Amino acid sequence: MSVCRNMHSLLSSCGRATSLSTRIANCQGSKFLQQTTRWSALRILQTCTSKRSVFNTTISFCQKQEDSSSKHGHSVSEEQPQQSEKHQACHKLRSWSFNVDSFGKIVIQTQFNAIVKPVSPLEYPAADKAFITLTMKSKEKDDSLFETVTNSLQANAGYEDEQLFVAVHFLENIVDELKKRDASVTWLAEVPISFNADIQTSDHGTILLENLENQRCVIKSEHGNCHINKIKSGDVKITSLSGNIICKKVLQGNAEITTHGAGSITTGRLQGQTFLLSSEAGDINCNDVYTVKAGIKTTSGHIEFANVHGECDIETDEGNVDVGSLDGSLNAVTNTGNISTYLVRHKEVNISSQNGDISLKVPSDVKTGVYLEASTVSVSKELHTQSVEENHSSDRVVYSGAWGNEANNQLKAVTKQGGITVAVQSWFDSLKLTK
Incomplete structure (x- = not known):
């Protein structure tokens, strides 16, 4: 009771x-x-x-769902704005509702923001409804901008051949006025959870895609950020010209993530057979990666992974590489950056740097063949060595042999101008827990 x-x-x-x-x-x-x-x-x-909750992203969007009793394809407009906690007026410009098949595709091509999320499975267990809402958010206290936008607005949404699409057109002076007054327009699409997604934004339009379980997601932006939250898909492709790409929680499926310029890539857990991540000047930061094979590349950004499970190829020109823990194989190459990693259970590890330092941490009972070459080499005395040779020349040190018995794994690290250090670390210490 x-x-x-x-x-x-x-x-x-x-x-x-x-x-x-x-x-x-x-x-x-x-x-x-x-x-x-x-x-x-x-x-x-x-x-x-x-x-009624606000999305847990750096963007705050208007999210008022259209009444489910609307007729098929019916469009209405909302004239009374909702005031947010930040005193921003949120206006519903248009809204549509559709009867759809459970499996379909949502296509959005717009210069404004776009949000795609699933309809509630409790309210629509048959997954046969879709809702499209076009909203505007501004800091204006009066409704003059809303009235101006409404009068010049030409928007439409439709559903045909299992494909849901939207279209909107404003006069050019209205678009400039929106930017001048720091107002934003957002498409909100609520679709069945299994809908494929093809979302493209131009200019600074941002994208938020969350909680879908489908076969394919294609996300493209110009200068706006892309936010991906809890996506399970067979194939994911995310591209941005200069925006940041943020994947929260879990991204499950094969994925190709690319950004250019100063755009960065930040992810939670990546889980799939193959992953390809690339940037130019932006950093790449990933939490956990569970994969068969992953390829990571950046020109001048830093690369950081908390945990890698599987085979991983990493390449950077000027940035540093930090792999918190590795359970698998690693091939890491950098020009001027430093490389550091903790080898929990490794198979084949090849690390190369032209001018950077290499820092390695291994368990005390590690068993591996080893080849280290650098200007200076420092190896912990806690390691059990077997048939290890250390040769010195005028400016080079070559350390080769094996650590432990039955060393079937291989570790090779070479730096031309930098030094190599090898320390012993336990798995518990790698967690970096503080009192």
Whole structure:
């Protein structure tokens, strides 16, 4: 009974869960609610309130869902703005709803922002509904800009041959006015979770794609950032001319991620057979990578991985390379940058630098063949060496042999101008836990 009363009071505050709250209040003595656990109650509350939540990204968008009772293809306009916590007026310019197949494709080509997320599986379990909303957000206190935009707006959305598409046109002076007043226009598409996505934005239009489970995602932007959150797809391709690419939580599937200029790449967990990541001047930072083979390349940016599981090829000209822990094979090449890694369980490791230093950490019981060549070589005395030779010339040190018995793995590190250091580190120490 206490769980029921708590659910009733909390759900009543959720605008879209009013009917659910009423039903719960009317059946407080039912066996269903008596058997409902506190965890289940919180899950239900979390689901219904997520409709009104703000996306956990660096962008804040307008997200008011179109009423599900709208007719097929019906378009309406919203004239009363909603005020956000930052005192920004959010206007609904147009909205559409469609009856769709569960498997289809959403196509958006726009110079404005674009958001794609799934419709609620609780409200639409058959996954046969899609909603398109065009919104405008501005800091203007009056409605003059909204009225101007509405009068010049030519927008449309349609569904044909299992493909959902949108189109919008403003007069050029209206686009300039939006930029001048720091106003933004956003397409919000809510589609079945299995819909493929083909999203392209021009100018500084940003993209947010989240919680889809489909076969293919193609994301392209010019100068706007691309935000990807919890995507499971067979094939993902993300490209930006100069924007940042941010993948939060999990990106599951084969992926090719490319940005140019000063654009950077930041990811959570990458999980798939193949990954290709490349940038020019921007950094590449990844948390966990579980893959068969990954290729990482940047011209002058830094490359940093927390954990790599699988085979990884890394190449950079001027940037540093830092692999927090490696369970697999690594081929890392840099010109002037430094390279550091912790070899938890390695197979084949080849590390090369022209002018940078190489820092290696290994477990105390590591078993591997080893070849180190640099101007200076420093190896921890904690390692168990077998048939190790160390040859010195005028400016070179060659350290070769094996660590441990039955060394089937190989480690090769060479730097022409820098030095090599090898230290012992336990797996627990690699976690970098602080008191």
